[in-house]
Amino acid sequence: METKVTSYKHCDVVKVSGRVDSATAPQFSESLQNITDQGRFKIILDFSSLDFISSAGLRVLINTQKTCKRYNRGEVVLTNLPPNIYAALDLSGFTTLFQIFDDVLTAVGNF
Amino acid sequence: MKTITLPGRYENLVKISEFIRQAAQDAGLDSFAVYSVETAVDEACSNIIEHAYGGEGHGDIECSCSVEAAGLVIRLRDHGKPFKPQNIHAPDIHAPLKKRPSHGLGIYIMRKWMDDVRFEFSPETGNLVTMIKHLERKP
Numbered sequence: 035m036e037t038k039v040t041s042y043k044h045c046d047v048v049k050v051s052g053r054v055d056s057a058t059a060p061q062f063s064e065s066l067q068n069i070t071d072q073g074r075f076k077i078i079l080d081f082s083s084l085d086f087i088s089s090a091g092l093r094v095l096i097n098t099q100k101t102c103k104r105y106n107r108g109e110v111v112l113t114n115l116p117p118n119i120y121a122a123l124d125l126s127g128f129t130t131l132f133q134i135f136d137d138v139l140t141a142v143g144n145f
Numbered sequence: 146m147k148t149i150t151l152p153g154r155y156e157n158l159v160k161i162s163e164f165i166r167q168a169a170q171d172a173g174l175d176s177f178a179v180y181s182v183e184t185a186v187d188e189a190c191s192n193i194i195e196h197a198y199g200g201e202g203h204g205d206i207e208c209s210c211s212v213e214a215a216g217l218v219i220r221l222r223d224h225g226k227p228f229k230p231q232n233i234h235a236p237d238i239h240a241p242l243k244k245r246p247s248h249g250l251g252i253y254i255m256r257k258w259m260d261d262v263r264f265e266f267s268p269e270t271g272n273l274v275t276m277i278k279h280l281e282r283k284p
Contacts, residue, residue, distance in 0.1 A: 053162075056191040057155035086162070086180075088187045089250035096247050103242060118180040125257055126250050127238025 037065040045076035045145040047138055051083035054091030063094045070101050075108025078141045082114035092126055099131060109133070113141045146211035153194045153223065154201045161190055161208055165219065168210035172217040172280060181258035182217065182278050188251035189221050189274050197225025197272055216260065216279040227266035 035058035038049045046069050054062050069077060077098070095110065102108040111133040115123070123129050135141040149164050151157040165186045169179040190206055198204050207222040235256075236249040255262050261277040 053159060055155070055158045055162075055187055056194070057158055086183070086187075088184060088191065089254060090191060092250060093247040096242075096245055099242060118177060121177065121180075122184060122254075125254060127240075127245075130239075131242050131245065 035062060037062065039065065039069065041074075042142060045078055045142060046074055047078045047080055047142070049080040049083065051085075053086040054084065054094070055086065055088045056090040059088075059090035059094050062091060063097070066094065066098045070098070075102040076145045077102060077108070077110045078135075078138060078145075079110060079112050080114050080138050081112060081116065081119055084116065084119055087119055087122055089126070092123070092128060095128065096131070111135060111141050111144065113138050146209055148207060148209040150205050150207045152202065153190075153198050153204050153206050153225075155191070155194060157206075158187055158190055161206070162187055164208065165210065168219075169217060169278070172210075172212050172278075174217065174278065174280065178278060182219070182276075185255040185259045185262075185276055186219060186221070188255050189276065192251050193221065193223045193225060193272075193274075196228060197223050199226065212280070215277050217277065219276045219278075221274040221276075222271050224271040227272055228264075230264045 035052040035054055040047045048065065066077065099110045102110050113135045114137060115134060135144065147168060151160060162183050165183050166179055169182045174182065193206055194201055204224050209220045211218050233252050235253050236246055255276065259276040260279045263275045265273045
C-alpha cells in the first residue's frame with residue numbers, strides 16, 4: 035500500500051494505492067493521523083488505485099471519520115471508488131456514513 | 146486440491162490472497178465473486194492471527210481450495226484458541242456514526258459474501274473454517 039498526500043488550502047487529498055489489509059492498515063491509519071494531528075480535518079480519499087480493502091481498512095475509515103466529524107470541524111469524503119471497493123463499503127453500511135464523489139475535483143469543490 | 150501453509154503473520158495475507166485469487170479465477174468465478182472470496186478469506190485469516198493465535202508468529206495457517214459439487218470450497222485450519230461463533234453478533238450496519246462499532250465486521254462480511262461458512266473445533270486437529278462459494282452453472 036502507498037499513500038500520497040496533496041495539501042490544498044482547505045483540504046487534503048490522500049491517494050491510496052494497492053492493498054489495505056491487516057498488514058498495511060496501521061500505515062494507512064498513521065498517514066491519516068499525520069493529517070488530523072496538524073489540525074486538518076477535511077480529507078478527501080482518492081481510491082482510484084485502491085485494489086483491496088478489508089475490515090481492518092474499514093476500521094481506519096470509521097475511526098478517522100469519527101475524529102474529523104467531531105465538533106463539526108470537517109469530514110472524510112471518498113472519491114473514485116472502483117466497483118469492488120464500493121461493494122465492500124456498501125455491504126458494511128459505510129455508504130451512508132461517507133459522502134461519495136465521482137472525482138477529486140468535485141470533492142475539493144465541496145469543501 | 147491445492148494447499149499452502151504459511152506462518153500466521155499479517156505480511157502473509159497478501160500471499161494467501163494471491164493463492165485464493167488464482168484458485169477462484171481457475172474455478173471460473175467472475176471478477177466480483179473472486180474479490181468477494183478473496184475478502185472473506187482475508188477476514189478469516191486476520192481473525193485467526195488476531196484472535197485464535199492472539200497475535201503474529203504463534204502458529205501456521207493451512208489454506209486449501211478445491212472445486213467440489215457444492216462449488217469452490219476453501220478450508221482454513223489453525224491450531225490456536227477455539228471460539229464460539231454463536232457469541233459473535235452481527236454489527237449494526239445502520240447505526241449512526243457515533244454508535245457505529247469499529248470491530249465485528251469480519252465474520253459478517255464472510256457470511257454475506259460466501260454461500261456457506263462453517264466453523265469446527267477439535268482438540269486433535271485444531272480449528273477449521275470451511276467456506277463455500279457456489280459456481281454458476283453454464284447453460
